[in-house]
Amino acid sequence: MTATPLLKVTDLAIEFSTPQGRVRAVDGISFDVYENETLGIVGESGCGKTVTGLSLLGLIPSPPGRIAAGSIELAGRNLAKLDEAAMREVRGGEISMIFQEPMTALNPVFTVASQMTDVIIRHKGLTRAQARREAIDMLGKVGIPAPARRLDDYPHQMSGGMRQRVMIAMALACGPKLLVADEPTTALDVTTQAQVIELIGQLQREFRMAVILITHDLGVVAETCQRALVMYCGRIAEQAQIEPLFRSPRHPYTHGLLDSIPRIRDQRLTQLPTIAGRVPDLLNLPPGCRFADRCTRAQEDCRTAEPELTQAGQSAFACYHPIGHQPAEPVA
Amino acid sequence: MSEAAPLLQVDGLRKYFPVRGGLFRRVVAQVRAVDDVTLQLRRGQTFGLVGESGCGKSTLGRSIIRLQEPTGGRVLLDGTDITRLGRQALLPYRRRMQMIFQDPYASLSPRRTVAQTLREPLDIHQIGTPKEREHQVSQLLDVVGMSARVLNRYPHEFSGGQRQRIGIARALSLKPDLIVADEPVSALDVSVQSQILNLIADLQREHGIAFLFIAHDLAVIQHVSDVVGVMYLGKLVEVADATALYSSPKHPYTRALMSAIPQPEPGSGRQRIMLEGDVPSPMNPPSGCPFHTRCPDAMAKCAELTPQFTNLGSERSPHAVSCHLYGHDS
The missing domain is CATH 3.40.50.300 (P-loop containing nucleotide triphosphate hydrolases)
Structure with missing residues (x-):
């Protein structure tokens, strides 16, 4: 803009x-x-x-x-x-x-x-x-x-x-x-x-x-x-226009949040998707990414340094291992 | 008793609250909080309200397990009318009906440890020896996914989700047949909410407990319920199997309610049925159909005649609607 x-x-x-x-x-x-x-x-x-x-x-x-x-x-x-x-x-x-x-x-x-x-x-x-x-x-x-x-x-x-x-x-x-x-x-x-x-x-x-x-x-x-x-936890995990944010969330937290909302579905699920664990104590934050302990995609690097918010494609997110890949640049 | 006899049968239940006023504190009006409600709940099933x-x-839920005394009508648990039982006679039945409350901050005593809270029902109903009770308390925590190490902690040391787990453990302690759960997840964040909903579903499968699950969130209700009842101004307006109700809602109120939920899908482009105005006062409910003042489909007779239930489903899977749009007398 x-x-x-x-x-x-x-x-x-x-x-x-x-x-x-x-x-x-x-x-x-x-x-x-x-x-x-x-x-x-x-x-x-x-x-x-x-x-x-x-x-x-x-x-x-x-x-x-x-x-x-x-x-x-x-x-x-x-x-x-x-x-x-x-x-x-x-x-x-x-x-x-x-x-x-x-x-x-x-x-x-x-x-x-x-x-x-x-x-x-x-x-x-x-x-x-x-x-x-x-x-x-x-x-x-x-x-x-x-x-x-x-x-x-x-x-x-x-x-x-x-x-x-x-x-x-x-x-x-x-x-x-x-x-x-x-x-x-x-x-x-x-x-x-x-x-x-x-x-x-x-x-x-x-x-x-x-x-x-x-x-x-x-x-x-x-x-x-x-x-x-x-x-x-006091940081921006992801920032984007509504369409990409809801259609293809990049940060695992956004994804988990969207997934765990109970919504009216055609078929009743036996289990709702959840985000395991809970929010860390602000007085006692983990060293790396604040979401790492609850994240299914977390790896070693997530626990050492905190990811910065970076723009990639249509969204900005603070994650080393985001969901999905950017589609290749279309040939004009 | 036939096999099909429901665990819980509620017949024409009413709960009116007197409104007092004037010089002599006379009863000047009645709030019709629950007005002629009939419903059934089978063993191991969930009725979503x-x-x-x-x-x-909430008043309906509390009147059923007699936390509040009903004004009229009957509540039958396993075929026994418990509506007029005295305190002593009620005790064995009360053991079979438990409650989970909305606010996990207000429903646990702040001055009691987890162990004390969970032990109290076992002590009151004198279940097992004291040694066995102690063992059972640790087991209960295990069932709701908490460690026995927290036994000597106080409620303020826990998060909302953990407190709700303790509330659930307390409700389970007497191995009830029926649990009335009044908005058990509405005070929780979404990620925790889904954890608790899954826990409730697991417990129901394992222990065959019937639930009367009260909530304002239609999506939550769909997720947990076998049968759903929609309530407006003290009356049930539509009752059906969850599948039938969500795939083809009939009552104009149910339809408006469903269309009003904001969907987490951008550009879903749904047509919203916008209701005008506010819910009328239950002290002075409208004549005829209670919904006619806000109903987009209201006809002249809706203001005069109270609609009766019509079954739009089958004998085996009833879909009851109380609305003149579907009446036979039209």
Whole structure:
């Protein structure tokens, strides 16, 4: 891609101090996000995907956490170096975030109206009456029926799906360039999840914003993203466009993850494929590849040095013994 | 008793929760969590119960093994009505029915070691001598793929997947005929989830245990079930063999549910049936068919008449659907 990226993350490392020592939850990851694009970040719990998302908005709780290295450039400005006051302008303005649990992300003691107008007044400098009109407009856009009436509801008066819509409305109220969505549909039922996914896609097209979708659900990624990063243990295992990533995964972890999803099949299997073992302890990482102990393709070299993320063909992957060979260059 | 008699027979089971309010805390309404559910489960088979949150699937599971007292209807275990048995009389039956819970963090006592947790059921039901019990506890861990070295550890020292293994070992300790598994894998990561699903399948094959497997994930349900029941607002709306249900779902709700699952196949280009709105409140369920408010195929009579079950399958392999689209009276 030749266009300049909207967001450029370079060698980002995020560290937490724990009583047992320092832990690198994210350890040297780099990726770009382009305007109007949806990038998926997938991985299992503890892989660092949420921490990565939080760091983009300067929301890493500090202490115990801190950005230990790397840069986060949004349209040329390094967010990792901004102070809290400057970051507050970015947050909710240029970058917004929606969270997994709308009940805990919304304040239960304020009405939707007061929470939404606060954001709009702060970032757009409108009067309360103008902000209220914008809020009603936004609630209508996210599909809340009778928005003028629901605006004065408290969060508990709404269903889970509606609360998630309110959160999306709040996040988009100031027209952000980038939306970070952390497991936005995980707490929702499948039929509601389908509605919310549809809504995010539709709003993205309307506002031409970039979306980073953080999720453990590969099905959601396949249906919504153009590109995805697969994270394992704080590192990027593989990064590619959706098609090659799902059709011909190169990293054995991506392959294992795709294989072990229970999916509706024509024939019932007697055994589901699994990934043996479990994720290593971040405090006590193996010397070589972090996935080596669970990998069926691991050899001697995997246990000595950690593989770097390298581009080959359509994907970038961090593996010495990737699955499949690149097809020979077609003769033009 | 004929050979075909089911291990578990549930007849018109109901569980209503009273809603109290007003000055004198009078009952002002009822939440119909489970409303007239009938199902059968044969020995060694798995009945998969699927539905969205609040549809009453967990309450149904808990009412069957009487962790909650049913409001009406009957539960028969091996032909014996256990619905009204007193505490003492229930004890021998309770031993034959165990439960695996969703949250492996909340369902194990944090103050008990693995050995204590696994021993408790054996002590309560006085199985074997204390020496034998000790031996059995180590064996249980072996069965679920854990080492006896962990016996003196506490739950917080384990990962979610390992805790779920301990929960399964506890359910197995009394050699039950029936296990109610309530969302046993939904709190786990996919790679661990498949390990636990395989373990459950192995145990079922080896020990011939019948499972009532409750989940919201249709793919998980397909993987484990012989028969599947789809629940909506306290009622079963479709019950069929897993093969029949997945190859040709009949009820509009089942179809919408299936089409809503995001598929890990880019560009699968499926047509999604988008349901409008939210699930109505079980305190005030819609008249007629409970699904008519969201149903893309709703007709005028759906709001008035409650649909009855119609068998669209054969005598041997029934495919029961409760929907006016298939009724005989149309």
